[in-house]
Amino acid sequence: MKIEYLNSPNYVTCHKRRHIQSVVIHYTGMRSLQSAVERLISKKYEVSSHYLISRTGKIIQLVKDNNIAWHAGISNWFNFKNLNKNSIGIELENKGHQYGYQNFSSKQIGQLIKILKILKKKYKIKNINITGHSDIAPNRKTDPGEKFPWKKLYKNDLAIWHSLDEKFINKFRLKKLINVNKKNMLKMIKNLGYTRVFKAGNLDKDFIKAFQRRHRQQLVNGIFDQECYLILNNLQNSFNS
Numbered sequence: 001m002k003i004e005y006l007n008s009p010n011y012v013t014c015h016k017r018r019h020i021q022s023v024v025i026h027y028t029g030m031r032s033l034q035s036a037v038e039r040l041i042s043k044k045y046e047v048s049s050h051y052l053i054s055r056t057g058k059i060i061q062l063v064k065d066n067n068i069a070w071h072a073g074i075s076n077w078f079n080f081k082n083l084n085k086n087s088i089g090i091e092l093e094n095k096g097h098q099y100g101y102q103n104f105s106s107k108q109i110g111q112l113i114k115i116l117k118i119l120k121k122k123y124k125i126k127n128i129n130i131t132g133h134s135d136i137a138p139n140r141k142t143d144p145g146e147k148f149p150w151k152k153l154y155k156n157d158l159a160i161w162h163s164l165d166e167k168f169i170n171k172f173r174l175k176k177l178i179n180v181n182k183k184n185m186l187k188m189i190k191n192l193g194y195t196r197v198f199k200a201g202n203l204d205k206d207f208i209k210a211f212q213r214r215h216r217q218q219l220v221n222g223i224f225d226q227e228c229y230l231i232l233n234n235l236q237n238s239f240n241s
Contacts, residue, residue, distance in 0.1 A: 010048035029096030049089035057107030066104035115142035172226035
């Protein structure tokens with residue numbers, strides 16, 4: 001696997017071996033690859049990632065794995081806070097929701113899978129800790145978004161995904177939840193890594209959209225319906241992967 005190297009100044013040097021426990025996948029959200037590269041190596045913007053993968057499949061390493069890249073920002077996942085310190089950040093070239101959200105290219109995802117397999121084995125990363133930016137910061141971020149192929153990562157043993165028949169669960173879409181134990185539902189949500197999911201006694205809409213972008217990608221509407229609940233319940237079989 002060919003990797004090009006381009007040093008970003010936006011990182012913290014670790015003199016001891018860093019305990020890497022997770023990977024955070026992003027999209028660049030910029031109009032072009034060049035503009036994304038310029039942003040990631042600019043001292044002005046103070047943002048970076050460890051890797052950047054172009055739509056043509058070119059891989060650029062901007063920060064060494066053992067150094068802390070500035071990619072996650074204010075974030076939470078399980079007991080992790082501000083995930084920069086214990087994660088690897090991977091940016092995928094994509095214009096994002098602001099500039100014309102695209103399907104990710106097959107070459108791009110193919111290269112991502114190769115990198116993830118290496119990182120997972122090297123740092124013993126659990127599938128559940130291979131996350132999207134919106135998973136760890138749902139109130140701020142929407143990337144990598146609902147077009148990101150999580151199911152394909154799951155088929156390569158790199159992510160979690162439900163095992164339900166989609167034609168079956170589609171029948172429960174937009175059907176209102178009834179007689180659901182909120183305490184039990186919160187426990188199931190936390191089992192998947194999400195935190196701070198209730199707002200004023202109800203599920204936070206930003207969390208719901210993050211969950212849908214990850215696990216129910218056909219409809220992201222901020223409404224936690226029966227279909228979402230079935231998926232949540234089924235995913236409990238996967239969270240220890």
